[in-house]
Amino acid sequence: MKADNFSRLGITERLQKGLVDAGVTHPTEIQERLIPAILNKKDVIGQSQTGTGKTFAFLLPIVESIDVEQKQVQAIITAPTRELCSQLFNELKKLIAPYEGEVEAQLFVGGTDRAKQIQKLSSNQPHVIVGTPGRMNDLIANRALLAHTATTLVVDEADQMLDMGFIEDVDRLASSMAEKLQMLVFSATVPEKLQPFLKKYMNNPRHVHVTPETQAAERVDHRLVPVRHRDKISVLKETISGLTPYLAIVFANTKEQADLIANALAEEGLLVDRLHGGLPPRERKKVMKRVEDLSIQYLVATDLAARGIDIKGVTHIINFEFPSDLDFYIHRVGRTARAGADGIAISLYESEDEAACAKLVKRGIKFTFVEWKQGDWVEVKAPVGAKRMKHKPEQQKDKTDKPKEKQTDARTGGKAKAKPKKVKPAYKRKARTANEKRQKKESRVRSRNSK
Incomplete structure (x- = not known):
């Protein structure tokens, strides 16, 4: 080489x-x-x-x-x-x-x-x-x-x-x-x-x-889990119960939120640790060592871990919340699906996330709404208001690019059969009344002219 x-x-x-x-x-x-x-x-x-x-x-x-x-x-x-x-x-x-x-x-x-x-x-x-x-x-x-x-x-x-x-x-x-x-x-x-x-x-x-050839890793499966007014931490726990990651990173927007999530997952008996700017440097070093030693399965992090840090073996990305800067979504999901491997990015979706998701769709990301039900991942309908996030397939053109011939009816001698005009109810009475008013007006005009 x-x-x-x-x-x-x-x-x-x-x-x-x-x-x-x-x-x-x-x-x-x-x-x-x-x-x-x-x-x-x-x-x-x-x-x-x-x-x-x-x-x-x-x-x-x-x-x-x-x-x-x-x-x-x-x-x-x-x-x-x-x-x-x-x-x-x-x-x-x-x-x-x-x-x-x-x-x-x-x-x-x-x-x-x-x-x-x-x-x-x-x-x-x-x-x-x-x-x-x-x-x-x-x-x-x-x-x-x-x-x-x-x-x-x-x-x-x-x-x-x-x-x-x-x-x-x-x-x-x-x-x-x-x-x-x-x-x-x-x-x-x-x-x-x-x-x-x-x-x-x-x-x-x-x-x-310079922008990457692809804005997001190609082999990432992007999923959305609707929160539907439920407790978000509970939805996160339910979601994680359906995963078996080699290493998953759970992203939060603030260090306070990251601590809250890490504590909640630790209570479930999961191998979890946290990484954010609020930790002293010595502690961050210990966390990274535990990540390298595969001592943890879930790393709860702020975007500190999404920018430039190479954490190997990440199979799942979980967004507890969407970042305000959507470039960070690309950074986050870029931690998985490396070296030809597949990856899964799961984001907890609330109604206020619709605009963010719609912008990501325009950037080429395809989302699927899913839920963990009875021990299996099930695809579900998009919540009300999420229509803007759907990909609109282009209408296929006729392969010959020729204008379609007008349909004819044998009963009309080859001429297109005219459609009957729609008329409003009581149209005859209304037409008669209008005619009478017009005649009276003309009569008054003739009478003034004759004087």
């Missing part, structure tokens, strides 16, 4: 060996469009969702540009959560493996031994740093991390940084780096509130917007 398709993008053979180890042989669209620009030290904005290959779009040119002779920090990569940073760092390690220690990288996130990190940095400044903005700013403030030499900053999941209130930390981090700074921003969306930050640091950036 070779990855020589990357040669024309400026990626050398040595780095391509790391790509082979990572199982990558062909560049994706976002890699094709951004790698040359990044190698030429241009600022870029990569707008894309999960599954477009954006991680290697910035990791490859960063590793390619490292000057191994300079023992100083040259690039900093930041993401909003510890889990995302760990995932980015693992991908980076695959790429630098062929360099046999010539390119050094370190991971700095919360929930880890800060004193040990400071001690390690005192004797060695790695070429590439991956970490959360809070921990890196802390290390910079303690004069342990010498960020002023770094000329490239990657901000991954920038819209999440903004939503979680970390954009000021990223701003502080950027201001601690080299004056001539190349900034690479990657985000599923580019909200208006992010613009001041982008304008402050970016110089005529190349903005590339």
